[in-house]
Amino acid sequence: MLSQPFLDDRLCLQLLPRSAYSARDPAQRSTLGVTLERQQGVHAIDSDHRQDFDTWPGTLALTPAGIEVFSESDTGGEYLLLRWRDEALQSVLPLTSGRVQRQGHGRALALAQQARRLLLEPTPDVLALEHCALQLLALQAVTEPGCSRPRPAQFARVLEQMAEQYGQPLSLAQLAASCGQHELRFLRDFTRAVGMTPHAWLIETRVQAARRAIDSSDLALASIALDAGFAHQSHMGSAFRKVLGLTPSQYRARQRAL
Incomplete structure (x- = not known):
């Protein structure tokens, strides 16, 4: 869209x-x-x-x-x-x-x-x-002289893991292990490299996956929620409201009206 x-x-x-x-x-x-x-x-x-x-x-x-x-x-x-x-x-x-x-x-x-x-x-x-x-x-003012940030490339495997396994429960320990870091350092470096915490990015990934399913199918929202890794439909609804400002039903209605 x-x-x-x-x-x-x-x-x-x-x-x-x-x-x-x-x-x-x-x-x-x-x-x-x-x-x-x-x-x-x-x-x-x-x-x-x-x-x-x-x-x-x-x-x-x-x-x-x-x-x-x-x-x-x-x-x-x-x-x-x-x-x-x-x-x-x-x-x-x-x-x-x-x-x-x-x-x-x-x-x-x-x-x-x-x-x-x-x-x-x-x-x-x-x-x-x-x-x-x-x-x-x-x-x-997009540059910060003297500010050293972790290189995003070091987290490539983590983003790929989230993109491939967003429907599964993923822990901070599992994600940190993907790039060989301790959990606390991984949390700090990932957040500085991407601009969001690993948990926030996983929720973003699940919401985007659910959006694509809503856009391309007539599946029930409860099924889409489970496929996207949410515990239940209301969990997906809370994530949609926070990320997109719309409920899944409102989003589906908007897409059908376009």
Whole structure:
């Protein structure tokens, strides 16, 4: 599901879906993107040289106007994209000349999830969306000199394990063992690398799996809940309300109305 671009001519906020894509940004506007789900593919930044990429949840990317970006992925991944016209906001925004990317940005991930909840509402709250967009714009200081963060690549097996086994009960000890760390260190490093705790990311993974099942089937919600790893339907309902701001029934009704 692709949300319609929202807000106005100054700001454009859009939720891009988890689906295959091949796109070239014409670089007419500055953009700020936040990865909601892991994405893998190839891209070319302001050149014809294509490189493999593996972008993790919680990655914030700032691309000034004039820098063309080509990106292609066989699977895609949910992504929150904000575009703006520099001339409309240049008096209140810092200047940057190149593309900047930062991983493990917890604040960016939280704001992107908030924007997702707002965009999924049947009647979006324009004021709340604009406020969220401006808060995202304020995150343009994406670098932290002297701040050392764990490399997300070291947790690749953990994310893959969650993606493959979200329907099963997973403990912190099992996840930590996947990357050979003590539980306390794993909890700290994973949270700093991704921007969410392992438990919060597992719940996010289960909610997204349930969303895909709702989108593509007429299965009963109780069955979807169990398949996605929730203890029961009400457990899934609580997770949906927290993550998406909708109950599973409301989400299904919204998707059928599109």
